[in-house]
Amino acid sequence: MIGIVLAASAALAAPVAGLLGHRRVKQLRNAGLMRIDRPNGIDEQGFVRIGGIEQWISVRGEDLANPVLLEIHGGPGSSNAAFGPRTRAWEKHFTVVRWDQRGAGKTLARSGAEGQGELSIARLHEDAVEVTEYVRTRLGVERVVLTAHSFGSVIGLRLARQRPDLFSAYVGTDQNLLDGGRDRSAHHALLDRLRTAGKRKDLAAVERLGTDPGTWTAEQYSTYARITATSEPRTADALKRVVLASLWFSPLHGLRDFGVLGEGMKLSAQIVPETAGYDDWADGTVFDLPFFVFQGEHDPYTPPALARRFVADVQAPVKDFALIPDAGHFAAFRYPDRFLELMLAKVRPVVTDRRPVAAR
Template identity: 55%
Template structure:
């Protein structure tokens, strides 16, 4: 769906391209940071033996640092910078294009592609951010597939993070959920997508037998099976990409190619089990979930959260939202950060610059 739409707009008439340029210039102006202690920098950093893209933005470097782990895998968050500009008044936001993603993918050779390698990269990025911003700990924010990585980092390396925030929290489990699979097939049929429904039926509900291509097909078709989510792709994701001042047309192509390339990491997750990995954490745990999320149903996230043991934990719904909840409702997410997360950080001043 998204690749087809991008191909169409890439072949758009000159008038549409001119409109794009005007909007991009306006967005670039809105992103300017000129506060005395602010930071706005982006570039490649050597991580895990390859060049990886990291952006750091905020109006005051004394604010808590949010290190985002994007979803996909391969789905950069850097398109959403204009939507989250208000966050930068209260936090320093770090966005990283992981290997196989966005500008990192466009740079060239990606090296080893595995979940284990992403975990090691994330630790290097964390250390880089801590040094660059002279801070002892950062708040870890996991979005969608990035929340799988985020849970493991929060559990295994608590000394690096002051809190963990999961958004669109993915909860992995080895048990088969045939009911959810068949519900997706039924939604496709009801929406007139009988050919897509047949493709899903062909790969079957047993995710442990899927190839990377099967995993990617299931992820895409589950997304378009939900009218709310499909509509949001058109209203949120495509405009954010098309009018992003940080991305050229070639960057957009690299992002789409990277998502396909990174499917080989996504398929690993079908063998993970969030409960078996552990539910005990040494840092505060927050899960903020879109109330209408079908990619990761609220009930599953709540069930895992109920088993979490942590010094502090909170669960909240983001209303009128499905997946990509933090970017669809950026004001709600910021309010949750300010009213739920930041007070906990204030009690543990380790986030303050060293």
């Protein structure tokens, strides 16, 4: 997802001055929506020392008896914290843990770029394990549901393979799958969309990149991701209606956070080239935990066909793949009710030891 949020940032720039009053009304309404007053509920946000720096963690849910869901956000460098009002219904059925990784969101704002320490996939992986251990201790649970989004699913898959003792299930959405560059279908589909739309400038920019992502710089990855997302109408719409609008109306965020979002995406871009040689098939398709992928039907960036093929090869106690209709990238947040329906029908029965769905 690197760089694609920046492409739409101008969409809100023009009306900012005239909409501050409306924004404040919506922020107050969302703050009311987010209030949790159930006797067995939890609503905690704050900084926890993870990997040697202060990192922001939110723990919210209406009933501590519910399964715990830990999100690994994407980007890299993009936070899910602003999506709270959109996903409020999730907290009736799960205790939702959101974490701003180093280089992102409130963690970045806390100590600035110079205070983020090492930025690498290995470091984010170690942080994620430490966050999971913190959550297990804080909530007194043995395992949590690991839910990974977009670039976060690169880390999520590795966590699911290597530490199944920590997780009751893996759920990927906007599932990013790497195969050492063998599959070029998304690239060819992008070129076709640009030709059909007559976008000659973007077409030339993509053609200049070449077809081997392993040779791209972080800036070139960013260019490719921006053009990919903005060329697909559903994903471009989600950038404005979900990503930027959620941040604009979030009761937890101010105007400065738009700059933090851009800074985080740019700062974290440096880790993307690390994935050039990754191969999820070679790394292993055997998972010792229930395994689910719920993908946007029209996702241009993490194509559903590739995700479906990977799930078909997965060996797991329980596995399932489902499409979220009429969705591009950001599918879980564009249609949070549809995502919740899948979680309740397929995942929650498994992690609460009710009758599981049939293994496939």
